[in-house]
Amino acid sequence: MFAIIGRRLLVAIPTVILVSMLVFSLQKLLPGDPIATIAGEERDPQVIAYLHQKYHLDDPIPVQYIAWVGQIVQGDLGVSLRTDEPVLSLIAQKLPVTIELALFAMTFALCIGIPMGILAAVRKDTWIDTAATVIALSGLSVPNFWLGIMLILLVSVKFGLLPASGFVPPSQNLWLNIQTIIMPAFVLGNALAASITRHTRAAMVGVLRSDYIRTARAKGLRGRVVVLKHALRNALIPIVTIATLLFGELLGGAVLTEQVFTIPGFGKLIVDAVFNRDYAVVQGVVLCTAVGFIVMNLAADVLYTIINPRLRHA
């Protein structure tokens, strides 16, 4: 097992290095001169020269990259060109908001997706299975930003049940925090729930065909015991690892949700940075997201190795 984990770690390192190169080269290709934006309308050549020197923009690209990596390793992701705030500090402010949103979304997705998938598998080829499949496919097909707009129209505008936008930190007011997070979490978790339903159904259908399930039934065990105690336990192995992988994708999906509900999270940070040509923030956010994704993939691999007895002793 440790050999497998070690191999995964060795593969992850060059991936992280390549990601850093991609992220570095990406922001270099952004349009417009960010220094011209900061220097203001007067565009004083001395100011521009000073800013170019301050942000090492006159150095050759490989030198800039090595300097940038050196800073990253020391925990310095640079400074926002617009607000002069450290990028790490900005990320530290915004990331907890997105993580809270993602956790709520994942909880909703698991609570809906797994039971629906089990039901569809147990009632395979019946109207229940068809309905669950159609609902899951619809969940995958609906654009989450439109779902958000529709929910705002219905829940906030028409019935006034929940706030349409904004975010209240839990430390400020827990009840208001929950009220502001419910709709965005539902929107973000919707496609995830659909995906988990499909994977759960596929895993359960496969497991329910197994010989040991047939034996359990032949022994006279009740249906619920067969499904929940014997089948689900084995079907959960791939589902848990897939859910871990999907958690990483939530960070990408949060971009649109945070735009619709005006949530000051990670996703909104990158969109604002792109439009403001704040390339230091774009670099930092994309790099953190990619590294987070690699870590989640690694965690999924480790989890799969731990849970699956056949791999534990490999």
Add this chain to the structure above:
Amino acid sequence: MNRMLSRFLRNRGALVGGTVVLLFILAALAAPVLAPYDPFKTSFLAIRHPPSAAYLLGTDELGRDILSRMLYGARASLLAGVVSVSIAASIGIPIGLMAGFYGGLVDGIISRVTDALLAIPFLILAIALAAFLGPSLTNAMVAIGLSAMPIFARLTRGQVMSVKAEDYVEGARAIGLPNRWIILRYILPNALPPVLIQASLTIATAIIAEASLSFLGLGQQPPNPSWGSMLNTAKNYMTQAPWMSISPGLAIFLVVLGFNLLGDGLRDAFDPREE
């Protein structure tokens, strides 16, 4: 092939999906004929009218007919789906083919690069690329295509590695056929079908991605209509003109659902486990 076609035709979901897709394609092609108004014509007297006999889906904030803009917007969305996937496939398939066929260092380098690209969430990569290329529908299609390319590279690589191990490929090598011949006559025809099925599913993802980029202001630019950019505007008038938000989103949902049903149907029809 007949068995697969028969399985596909027996799948009601796939037929419904295919019909929906076909209807949208026909509507997009026939937009100049079907659209009751000029999609660009503004009218101060018709600003934010609700749906009526004169304007079936209502009008927007500049008095333009929403139905006409929806029909022309279908062109942008469907084109984005097809072109993006074409870009992704035309780059990803050859790269995956090289990685799967040659293996070794070539495979190692290509796999690490695709892993790195896949590590950046699809939408964030598409946003960053669209921002670098500049906001326009063409650039959005290129951005989405480049972001989706690793999926095709990885899938093709897996298929090629699987086909490469088959006896008939070994036999072809044994009789001294050149690599190019083996790739074109043996490997590609057998490796491509699952990749093409994935393409139909990726079209759905690409349509949502284009709508997302347009919603963020990085795709189709005004006054050209696109479902995503219509929703971007509509969100500012949610209380005054809720009808502006309903139709474009519903259209995206239906066409994406159609492609998903079609793709699922194709996958089930070509699944050897169903034989």
